[in-house]
Ligand code: ADP
């Protein structure tokens with residue numbers, strides 16, 4: 001007869017406890033719960049995707065040792081990740097792998113999604129169009145403050161009545177990392193929730209541009225236009241990228257008119273106000289002014305603190321109120337940096353075994369700001385690596401197995417892992433639709449190569465200089 005899973009797990013914990021520091025044990029292992037044991041497969045439940053990724057990255061060996069000792073050599077471990085209330089019922093795209101198998105369970109595990117068909121396959125029928133939304137960008141996860149209240153209210157109104165409010169288009173604008181993409185996508189999720197039959201599509205201006213160029217080359221402009229006419233809620237992110245691209249602007253102008261006339265909703269984001277959008281046709285700019293332009297501002301201290309508390313709870317990060325406050329005092333630029341700071345601190349505290357005090361927070365965050373790396377994003381890193389190796393960005397994101405492309409792709413993942421706060425899942429999704437285990441593998445491969453190949457290490461160092469700007 002199989003042993004009771006809770007007893008098994010508690011024996012595992014005893015073994016683990018002897019091998020890690022008390023802090024590591026308390027942070028990473030104690031909160032884990034065993035939820036099942038069947039055929040030598042122990043299922044443990046963790047609080048978040050982030051915790052799961054950290055375990056898999058840093059503690060896989062010790063976990064494996066423990067379960068093999070307690071259960072036997074054939075033992076395996078499976079994870080289930082608790083899904084936030086707000087995310088239940090939504091399709092999620094996070095893959096849970098385990099050592100070495102996968103498991104999918106209702107409600108407790110984020111469900112693995114099969115690789116979507118090319119979302120932009122122009123021959124799609126309308127209900128097959130994948131909205132391209134990130135499951136964590138929901139309205140419930142968006143903290144409101146005076147900095148974003150107008151935009152959020154408009155978003156909520158649109159979600160109830162897409163295409164039928166005065167906010168068409170809704171143009172959300174403001175600096176980087178302030179939540180524009182999050183809020184724009186949240187509108188998409190809400191509409192999907194309220195009106196499952198409506199076709200929602202999120203697309204970045206860069207992808208739109210690439211898709212348009214491809215359609216031109218293949219003589220498929222009519223299909224391209226037809227595809228966009230199927231959309232009920234079109235979210236176009238970062239429209240400042242349209243600057244100077246006349247052909248794309250012209251095409252978007254027509255799509256805009258078609259959709260607007262037939263009562264479809266447009267949601268646009270921009271990193272600057274409409275008045276500051278340059279190299280843009282006046283007739284397009286005048287369309288943008290038809291609806292509402294809502295600015296997102298830098299959150300004040302209280303809103304930052306609310307966001308920090310919310311993120312800590314969601315990620316299962318156990319920071320005292322005092323620590324959260326000192327992080328928010330220190331990081332006053334934008335929310336992306338705030339998230340980055342929290343993750344770096346958590347890593348410092350556990351992997352370097354430091355107790356967090358406000359002084360330590362200040363010291364660590366001070367370094368981060370000095371390095372100038374805090375503003376890096378996955379996109380920026382990708383651009384820099386592509387430029388360095390003279391590779392076109394779409395080739396980097398392609399499925400190419402050519403050695404130099406694979407290496408550049410892996411290196412991009414490695415930098416993203418080290419210099420942004422993006423989760424492995426996000427990095428994988430953005431870089432060629434890979435899953436987080438591919439990203440982990442890439443990071444190890446790059447570290448190995450750096451250790452053995454001096455020329456390569458030189459290249460990495462040169463690139464690091466460039467990333468510092
Ligand atoms: P932008 O598109 O303006 O550059 P993002 O939408 O990508 O910014 O937001 C950056 C990060 O900050 C995301 O992880 C997002 O979830 C988070 N974020 C921004 N604003 C908020 C908010 N008000 N509440 C919760 N999270 C936020």
Ligand code: MG
Nearest residue numbers: 180181182237
């Ligand atoms: Mg954005």
